[in-house]
Amino acid sequence: MTQIFDNPAEFADEALDGFVAANRGYVARVDGGVVRSTEIPAGQVALVVGGGSGHYPAFAGLVGPGLAAGSACGNMFASPAAGQVYRVAKAANAGGGVLLSYGNYAGDVLHFGQAQLRLNAEGIETRTVTVTDDIASAPIDQPEKRRGIAGDLTVFKIAGAAAEAGLDLDDVERLAIKANYRTRSLGVAFDGCTLPGANDPLFHVPAGQMSLGLGIHGEPGISEHPMPTASELAELLVSKLLADKPEDAGERVVAIVNGLGTVKYDELFLLYGKIEKLLTAAGLSVVEPECGELVTSLDMSGLSLTLLWLDDELEQLWAAPADTPAFRKGSMSPRAARADVGATQAGVAQAGAVTEQPTVAAAELGRLAVAVLAEVRDVVVEHEDELGKLDAIAGDGDHGIGMRRGVDAAAAAGKAASGSSVQRILEAAGEAWSEKAGGTSGALWGSAVIAAGQSLANRETYASADAAAAVKAFVRAITELGKADPGDKTMVDALLPFRDAFLAELDGGTPLDRALAAAAAAAQSAAAATAELRPLKGRARPLAEKSLGHPDPGAVSFGLIAARISQFIDSELASVAVAGQLPETAGNGA
Numbered sequence: 079m080t081q082i083f084d085n086p087a088e089f090a091d092e093a094l095d096g097f098v099a100a101n102r103g104y105v106a107r108v109d110g111g112v113v114r115s116t117e118i119p120a121g122q123v124a125l126v127v128g129g130g131s132g133h134y135p136a137f138a139g140l141v142g143p144g145l146a147a148g149s150a151c152g153n154m155f156a157s158p159a160a161g162q163v164y165r166v167a168k169a170a171n172a173g174g175g176v177l178l179s180y181g182n183y184a185g186d187v188l189h190f191g192q193a194q195l196r197l198n199a200e201g202i203e204t205r206t207v208t209v210t211d212d213i214a215s216a217p218i219d220q221p222e223k224r225r226g227i228a229g230d231l232t233v234f235k236i237a238g239a240a241a242e243a244g245l246d247l248d249d250v251e252r253l254a255i256k257a258n259y260r261t262r263s264l265g266v267a268f269d270g271c272t273l274p275g276a277n278d279p280l281f282h283v284p285a286g287q288m289s290l291g292l293g294i295h296g297e298p299g300i301s302e303h304p305m306p307t308a309s310e311l312a313e314l315l316v317s318k319l320l321a322d323k324p325e326d327a328g329e330r331v332v333a334i335v336n337g338l339g340t341v342k343y344d345e346l347f348l349l350y351g352k353i354e355k356l357l358t359a360a361g362l363s364v365v366e367p368e369c370g371e372l373v374t375s376l377d378m379s380g381l382s383l384t385l386l387w388l389d390d391e392l393e394q395l396w397a398a399p400a401d402t403p404a405f406r407k408g409s410m411s412p413r414a415a416r417a418d419v420g421a422t423q424a425g426v427a428q429a430g431a432v433t434e435q436p437t438v439a440a441a442e443l444g445r446l447a448v449a450v451l452a453e454v455r456d457v458v459v460e461h462e463d464e465l466g467k468l469d470a471i472a473g474d475g476d477h478g479i480g481m482r483r484g485v486d487a488a489a490a491a492g493k494a495a496s497g498s499s500v501q502r503i504l505e506a507a508g509e510a511w512s513e514k515a516g517g518t519s520g521a522l523w524g525s526a527v528i529a530a531g532q533s534l535a536n537r538e539t540y541a542s543a544d545a546a547a548a549v550k551a552f553v554r555a556i557t558e559l560g561k562a563d564p565g566d567k568t569m570v571d572a573l574l575p576f577r578d579a580f581l582a583e584l585d586g587g588t589p590l591d592r593a594l595a596a597a598a599a600a601a602q603s604a605a606a607a608t609a610e611l612r613p614l615k616g617r618a619r620p621l622a623e624k625s626l627g628h629p630d631p632g633a634v635s636f637g638l639i640a641a642r643i644s645q646f647i648d649s650e651l652a653s654v655a656v657a658g659q660l661p662e663t664a665g666n667g668a
Contacts, residue, residue: 079272079279080376086275087483090131090153097138101403104142106419108169110162112138113148116413123241123250124148124170125177127234128163129186130155130476130516132271133294135404136230136373137180143410144400145238147172150190153483154273154376155295155476156517157185159524161509163193167204169419175203175247179233179254181226181294182208185518188559192521203247207254209233211263211384213322214291214300221259227294228336228373229261231405232386232396239398257392260327262319265382266311267292267299271339271375273475276466280475290314294338294375297473312352315383320360324387332386332396333357333367338378343370346381353383366397372405440499440536447503447531448492450643455489457642458482458635465631472613472625477519481635484515484523504531519632522556522569529555542584553577567613567625569632576601576640591647598637598644605629605637 083089098107106115111128118124127137128150137149148170152158157180158166167176178194180186190206197204210221211229226233236257240250267289270279280297283289288306289299306314335350337343350369357364365388373382388396399408436444458465458481466478491510495503505528512524533551534544553573562568579600583593608630 080274080276083274086273087479089274090151093131094138094151097134097403104401104403105138106416108148108166108419110158110165111149111151112141113166113170113419114141114143115416115419116143117416118147118170118172119244120172121174122147122172122244123174123177123247124167124172125179125234125238125241125250126150126163126167126170127179127230128152128158128166128190129180129183130157130295132273132376133373135371139404140231140234140238140402142400142402142405143413144242144398144407145402145405146234147241150193152516153476153514154479156480156515156520157183157189159513159516159520160189160192160196161513162516163190164196167193167197167202171202174241175205177237177241177247177250177254178204178206179230179237180208181230182210182222183225183295183518184560185516185521188518188521189512189516205247205251207233207237207251207258209258209261211258211261212291212293213262213264213318215293218322225293227263227265228334228382228384229258229263229386231334231336231368231372232261232332232384233257235400235405236392236395238400239395242398242400243395253391253395257386260324260387260389260392261384262322262324263382263384264290264315264318265292265294265299265336265338265380266290266315267338267378267380268305268341269379271378273376273466273479276475280470289380292338292378292380294373294378295473295476308349309352312349312356316353316356316360319383319385323385327387328389329361330363330365330388330393331357332384332388333364334372334384334386335367335369336373336382336384337371338380338382339371339374340377340379341381346370349381357385365393366407434498434502434536436497436499436502436536437538439539440501440534441497443500443534443540444498444503445496447500447507448489448496450646451485451489451492451507453642453646454639455485457638458485461635461638465635468628468634469631471628473631476517477631477635480515480517480519481523484511484520487511487514488523488527499536500534501531501536504528504534507531518560519569519635522560525559526552526555542590545590546581546584549577549580563614565611565614567608567611567630567633569630569636571608571611571630572601572605572633572636572640575604576636591644594640594644594647598640601633601640602637605633608633 105112124147126148130152148166150158150163150166209226210224215225216223237254270281291300399410401410462478469477487510488507492507495506508524508528529551530548533548562570576597580597
């Protein structure tokens with residue numbers, strides 16, 4: 079259990095601050111993560127890695143010469159926000175372009191992808207290589223669906239060494255892709271991990287059992303098996319990885335035994351000895367192996383085995399020197415301190431910084447938006463633990479925490495922008511939501527709130543048609559960004575019934591408040607019905623059977639929010655406010 083903290087919500091930020099204080103010779107703190115505190119040669123490709131916190135030494139511990147130039151650091155088990163990735167990459171850029179690399183998780187793909195678009199638009203050539211090494215998360219013929227676990231290290235090391243050797247962005251990208259293609263991992267757990275402030279682990283493994291195929295975000299494994307002996311465990315891991323090897327594998331491998339948090343080094347060494355004998359018996363030559371904690375999951379009781387099949391090119395790069403807080407290989411000359419690291423940071427953009435003269439109608443609707451955001455915050459706070467427990471069934475248990483962080487920031491940003499137009503208030507709220515929440519939900523909710531605000535704009539008057547347009551914009555932002563379809567067991571399964579019911583009621587002449595009530599009821603009913611679906615997107619997808627019988631947490635949180643907004647709008651004060659801002663509907667009870 080994680081026991082040392084003041085405020086669980088600030089755990090990730092405070093841990094990162096302490097990490098920097100302990101490693102100033104290697105890293106410097108920037109807004110969104112860390113970058114090297116030593117000089118990077120002009121024109122060198124900058125490898126920027128990242129992901130959620132709780133995985134040390136990944137990701138910040140791998141920043142230094144011969145490896146990463148920077149790391150974007152999200153909240154516990156949640157991807158960093160697009161703005162964080164962007165700012166870290168800007169600070170790390172040395173003029174040779176940027177390669178972004180991270181585990182293949184939906185939230186990371188969304189946020190890093192948005193940052194890549196922004197960097198390229200500013201003339202900083204940026205590419206991406208996602209890590210897909212986990213053989214348990216998808217079959218061999220669907221490698222693009224596999225998630226990244228301890229194989230992050232092999233891809234990062236190869237790409238970082240290539241950048242350090244002075245290769246251009248094309249070659250660094252090519253070699254990272256090759257390393258990912260030739261890397262396979264499989265993990266096991268003996269018990270779950272506990273998020274800061276939580277009283278119980280995200281999951282338990284029954285006594286005498288072992289969970290096979292776990293992720294690194296506190297997700298349970300794919301299946302449970304009787305606890306094996308060390309020799310049996312070694313045989314299981316090796317046999318499954320060898321059965322999944324790349325076609326042109328060859329006979330040289332890097333073997334990495336990775337502890338996930340609480341398995342002691344003596345146990346890891348014991349297991350590695352048995353693994354090496356099995357690999358040798360299979361005709362493989364083990365090259366410069368690693369055994370220790372390299373990609374952890376807080377206090378997870380578990381471990382993983384990673385194999386990287388080498389060729390001459392990859393072997394040279396794997397053996398190349400590296401000097402970071404947590405991973406050192408060979409010898410490197412000392413680097414001079416980087417003088418400009420603080421000056422390269424870009425501050426968080428403030429949506430309200432643009433001068434604006436709101437109309438009377440837009441300002442009144444803006445005041446209502448601030449009140450609605452406060453209601454949304456309250457309902458998320460009330461259900462934070464429930465949402466986290468629901469997410470832990472087949473995911474990483476961070477949905478409640480992520481939603482809380484996002485909506486806290488959104489409500490505060492909306493309040494700070496009070497007096498502005500509804501557009502400016504919702505833009506500020508959406509930016510803050512995405513920035514603070516990270517993860518998939520942060521990207522989706524942030525983008526959707528911004529889209530709704532831009533749809534409402536800064537008009538002289540508002541009518542029911544504007545409410546319909548805002549709902550359409552909100553939904554479109556989520557479906558286009560998340561690319562989920564109905565039946566995938568995501569928030570979309572509650573979102574689309576909400577939209578359809580709302581628009582149908584308005585088209586039939588129903589007053590706005592009653593249309594909203596009908597839409598909220600449809601959303602909650604649809605959210606409950608997701609219990610019968612198997613997840614086809616997100617971290618729950620590999621654990622589809624565990625998810626059956628339980629509703630999707632994203633759909634549930636949307637239903638709760640929709641219901642609370644409906645209740646608020648239906649109150650006497652809100653009804654007066656809405657009637658004043660929607661004159662077309664005032665005559666029919668809105």
